[in-house]
Amino acid sequence: MPQRLLVIEDEPTLARLLSYNLTQEGYDVTVEDHGTAGYERASGESFDLILLDLMLPGMNGIDILSKLRAQGIVTPIIILTAKNAEEEVVQGLKSGADDYITKPFGVSELLARVSAVMRRVSGKNEEIIPTTQSSASTISLGQLEIFPEKYEVTLGGISINLRPKEFEVLLYLARKPGVVLTRDDLMNEVWGFDYIGGQRTVDVHVSSLRKKLELDPDSVHIDSIRGVGYKLVVNKKKSTPHLI
Template sequence: MRLLVIEDHPDILANIADYLTAAGHVVDCAHNGPGGLHLALTGSYDLIVLDIMLPGMDGFQLCRSLRASGKRTPIIMLTARDTLDDRLQGLREGADDYLVKPFALAELAARIDAVLRRSEGFQSRLQVDDLLLDLATWQVTRAGQPLKLNPACLKLLELLMRKSPGVVRREEMEFALWGDQPPPSDSLRSHLHLLRQAVDRPFAHSLLHTVHGMGYRLAAEHAQ
């Protein structure tokens, strides 16, 4: 996906951009309201991450101007202001979601996925190479052969298939399974081992790949 992040705090902007880039997205950045509005109007983005407190033009004004121009790009607003009135104003101006600082980067990534699912419509199935996940029945097949997965493995598989061929970080997987309270033991590794056994072991080539120091990706060999 191509994302635009508009944030005036350099450290926060760098952290968000690095995290989303590592997840396989193309990220453009702006440090102020006018520059962000120019990019949003002239570029083509799947989603915009928009801070409210910006120099030159605040996030509310930017969102209002963008919607008035006819642009319907989904927007997630970021702010340290957590009052109900602030949240409601952001939604009234046309934002699709609202995230209060400080926040976990894994939560931002999960919210991006959720907003995009809502804006694009719910897919009935996901497919990577000969691996198929039916989202209506949660049945999984590979090369036409049914696979049995527990609920945790199914959730991880859905996340990996939605991001394919991009990399999914461990933090994103932990958040998908346990929210902000992952277990102290390395339960994620156990679930990934079970997933790999089911998805790859009986077949000629592997789809689930470890990206050392980053996370995991689901992709056919020719997409590496």
């Protein structure tokens, strides 16, 4: 059965281009040209991926994205943004987008990004895990506990709601506490070697994580290493990292 894609795009020529090329690649494509109709379709039916324009009549793309994520819908979403619209990209990523494409874009770029996201979702990109650790192990760092198998995190016994990519960034940092990881490390581990988006994606997810870890910053926090990347810092006076 072909994978189902939903395209929410109100510009007729672009919508036809997207539909034609994705259909040629073997996807089952549904197109909506109105924000409200697109949201209703996305929330009422099951899709493998959504291509979402941000400037739409009825309901804009950010509102659609936010409402879908608030409902617990985790369908991967690639947003379509205008050239030089960095604020839109940041806002979209913060709202739960998995990737973005800047208009105008070529067909090859579109297909590469869609294919990369679909591979990650279908599990064809195997997660790199140290052989000494099991993906099912609970990781305890200070007051932070991470449950990889459940995609759940608690801090001081309080559950923290993380989006999937936020969770994966935190998990990778937590497996190497105190070690400086470059943006490229994080991009390759969390988004995959074939991801062709910018490093801004990493910065946005780390920024969002920091805000959610403010519940107990004295126990664990993320440090920036200028020009290099990030590391997870644990206050050892409060607790010693261990695996359960």
